[in-house]
Amino acid sequence: MHPRHARYDDGATERRVIVVGDNGLTLRFIKHLIERYDFRVIAVFPEGPGGQRDEIRKEAEGNRNLVVFTRPRVTADTIREAGLTDAYAVALMDQNDVGNLHLALKIREMSYYLGDETLPRLVIRMYNNGLRDNIQKLLGDDEDGVFVESDAEMVADTYALAALQQLPPGDIEIWGRRLYLSRRREERVDAQWLVASGNRIGVELIADDEAEALRYLCLAPDRRPARLGPMGRNAARVAKESASALRGMLNKSLMGMSIALLVVFVFGFVVLLNDLSGVSRPTGEGDVFYLLALLAGGGIDPDMGASGLLKTTYAVMTLSGSLLIPFATGAIVQAVVDRRYALSEGRRVRRVRDHVIVVGLGNMGTRVVAKLRERKIPVVAIEQNRDAMGVRAARAAGAQVLFGDASNEELLKEADIAHCRSLVAMAKQDTANLEAALSGLKCNPSLRTVMRIYDPEFAHLIRQNLNKAAEPQEAPPHASYSAPEVASASFAQRLTDDKVLVTIPVRGHIAYIEAFEIGAGSRLDDTGAHRATKIGSHRLLAVRRPGGSVRWEPDAGFRLSAGDTLLVVATRKGLNDILEACRPAGAGR
Numbered sequence: 001m002h003p004r005h006a007r008y009d010d011g012a013t014e015r016r017v018i019v020v021g022d023n024g025l026t027l028r029f030i031k032h033l034i035e036r037y038d039f040r041v042i043a044v045f046p047e048g049p050g051g052q053r054d055e056i057r058k059e060a061e062g063n064r065n066l067v068v069f070t071r072p073r074v075t076a077d078t079i080r081e082a083g084l085t086d087a088y089a090v091a092l093m094d095q096n097d098v099g100n101l102h103l104a105l106k107i108r109e110m111s112y113y114l115g116d117e118t119l120p121r122l123v124i125r126m127y128n129n130g131l132r133d134n135i136q137k138l139l140g141d142d143e144d145g146v147f148v149e150s151d152a153e154m155v156a157d158t159y160a161l162a163a164l165q166q167l168p169p170g171d172i173e174i175w176g177r178r179l180y181l182s183r184r185r186e187e188r189v190d191a192q193w194l195v196a197s198g199n200r201i202g203v204e205l206i207a208d209d210e211a212e213a214l215r216y217l218c219l220a221p222d223r224r225p226a227r228l229g230p231m232g233r234n235a236a237r238v239a240k241e242s243a244s245a246l247r248g249m250l251n252k253s254l255m256g257m258s259i260a261l262l263v264v265f266v267f268g269f270v271v272l273l274n275d276l277s278g279v280s281r282p283t284g285e286g287d288v289f290y291l292l293a294l295l296a297g298g299g300i301d302p303d304m305g306a307s308g309l310l311k312t313t314y315a316v317m318t319l320s321g322s323l324l325i326p327f328a329t330g331a332i333v334q335a336v337v338d339r340r341y342a343l344s345e346g347r348r349v350r351r352v353r354d355h356v357i358v359v360g361l362g363n364m365g366t367r368v369v370a371k372l373r374e375r376k377i378p379v380v381a382i383e384q385n386r387d388a389m390g391v392r393a394a395r396a397a398g399a400q401v402l403f404g405d406a407s408n409e410e411l412l413k414e415a416d417i418a419h420c421r422s423l424v425a426m427a428k429q430d431t432a433n434l435e436a437a438l439s440g441l442k443c444n445p446s447l448r449t450v451m452r453i454y455d456p457e458f459a460h461l462i463r464q465n466l467n468k469a470a471e472p473q474e475a476p477p478h479a480s481y482s483a484p485e486v487a488s489a490s491f492a493q494r495l496t497d498d499k500v501l502v503t504i505p506v507r508g509h510i511a512y513i514e515a516f517e518i519g520a521g522s523r524l525d526d527t528g529a530h531r532a533t534k535i536g537s538h539r540l541l542a543v544r545r546p547g548g549s550v551r552w553e554p555d556a557g558f559r560l561s562a563g564d565t566l567l568v569v570a571t572r573k574g575l576n577d578i579l580e581a582c583r584p585a586g587a588g589r
Contacts, residue, residue: 017495018082018120020044020074020103021093022051024454025125025151028488029093030056030066037492040065042082047072076106084110089121089495097128104139104146121145123494127152127363147494151487156367158486162450162479163356163372163422167215172502174513174567175542175550178220181504183475184213191219191553193539195569196506203509205571208535215506217541217569219552352378352400357415357423359406359436361390364452364483365426373397380415382406382436406436412443422448430454434462437478448477456482504569513541513569516578520562521585529554531581538570538578 019030022045033039043056047070060066069082079090090107092100104124122139126132126148139146161170167181186192195215197207203214355378358369365381370393372379379399383391384406391401404411406425417423423440425433430453437449449466453459459480466478493503493510502513518524524532532540542552544565551558560566568578 015088016040018042018079018087018090022053024052025484025488026093027052027055028484029491032488032492034065042067042069044069044074044082046074076110087120091123093125097126097131100124124148126150152363152367154487154490155364155483156371159368159424159450160371163424165475168505180218182216182218186218189218190221193217195511203507205509205511206536206539352416353419355380355420357420359425360427361388361394362428366390366393368424368426369394369399370397407439409439409443412440417443424450426452451480452483453480456485511569512575514575516566516582518560518562518564518582519584522583523581524560525562527560528556529558529560530556532566538568538574540568542567
């Protein structure tokens with residue numbers, strides 16, 4: 001079993017976390033653990049210079065909650081010497097997947113060997129997706145206290161949400177319903193609750209003042225789509241893509257010929273429908289289409305008794321029909337050649353609208369493309385390196401890939417930047433990302449940008465200056481995040497929230513969604529639902545009865561009973577408040 005704590009804040013300074021690693025992500029992860037959650041951290045890495053070791057040592061000099069533990073080589077025995085048996089958790093943050101897995105297996109084996117019944121939590125940074133998804137077979141899952149996470153995957157969610165101007169954590173699926181965050185009150189929702197208020201000075205969670213509202217938690221309408229709904233949407237999407245592909249197949253000359261043929265066939269349809277001087281007299285539109293098909297294929301006998309207009313129509317239709325085959329063949333061949341040329345040269349294959357431009361197809365950029373394509377968002381990616389691993393993955397996901405410098409205005413115009421939803425700059429160099437975003441704004445002043453910036457302070461300054469004109473309650477058009485900062489915060493949460501369902505970040509503060517069962521004889525047993533809400537601490541969202549029925553946003557007259565499960569949004573202290581209120585009578589801490 002792994003450690004479970006009755007409260008969310010008891011003895012935090014007594015809990016020790018062993019962190020193995022010396023990179024930039026590790027340093028920020030250590031700071032999050034100490035500054036936000038008051039953990040005591042033991043940093044373990046090899047002796048000598050390298051990575052961020054000097055920075056971690058310097059941080060330890062002025063922080064009594066950080067201790068540096070070094071050995072010539074880091075092994076499982078090194079971690080045991082650092083205090084494995086007393087550790088609340090061990091975080092393996094090195095960039096070596098196999099090395100992290102090897103250490104994790106040895107730590108588990110050593111814990112069993114030492115007879116430690118409360119195994120430390122394991123948080124493992126893993127780059128390889130395939131290995132990460134299957135590692136639970138070796139180590140266990142979340143219930144066993146093992147959290148295997150990819151920093152690129154965590155960061156990709158944040159950048160993808162920012163590209164769509166959605167608030168983290170995005171769509172929330174709880175108790176069969178969908179919830180999401182909004183910056184203002186929504187009209188077409190079943191319920192909504194104020195989560196945070198504030199201004200440029202500060203933020204107040206679980207507030208009651210809507211004048212400076214920052215975040216609302218909204219319950220989406222319970223619309224059960226008809227069976228044909230997805231089929232209809234898919235058919236519309238296929239038709240739209242086919243029309244786009246057809247436009248791409250036709251150049252100006254072919255387009256002119258297509259229009260000429262269409263005019264001829266419309267003319268023939270009108271004449272055949274109204275001129276009844278021939279032998280083959282149609283009795284309706286269906287017969288006319290039948291005659292047109294025969295004429296186009298040259299399969300109709302001459303009719304010498306027809307009028308001059310009808311004879312002319314027969315001749316023109318037959319000759320026009322003979323052009324169909326070479327016309328169609330030419331269009332198909334041209335489409336194939338143009339597509340192959342476009343793919344090889346990194347040119348746009350088809351027109352797009354309301355799409356997202358992603359700059360850089362490294363590990364993180366490729367993940368952002370995948371996240372957007374999962375939501376059926378059109379994507380145009382720009383990559384300088386033709387041999388980058390992400391090129392094939394992006395095309396397999398359905399994105400178009402252009403080759404070149406993303407700061408080149410001509411290339412951005414080819415990516416249809418004037419009609420895109422946003423530009424996400426995910427290159428490895430901060431200067432490349434900033435240059436791409438500024439070039440994009442030059443092409444399209446109303447462009448929304450999202451930038452990957454390594455240094456969190458630099459990212460904050462860029463975001464602050466680009467969004468000077470935006471009001472606090474408005475959605476800022478520009479976002480810039482430090483990838484290590486975002487990932488380290490997510491890793492830190494894996495060590496703190498035993499049962500939290502969802503975390504909601506709001507400008508450096510965090511609100512939590514959690515479920516609590518009302519114990520017999522507790523303070524909330526046989527009381528009104530309004531007693532489960534406390535401004536500044538926690539707010540009741542829904543109640544689930546023991547039989548499974550759910551009541552969202554219950555009014556004050558709704559009675560709570562033992563066995564009911566409460567769904568609340570709360571501050572960290574509020575989690576403890578509601579936990580105490582639900583504790584059965586006579587139960588100790």
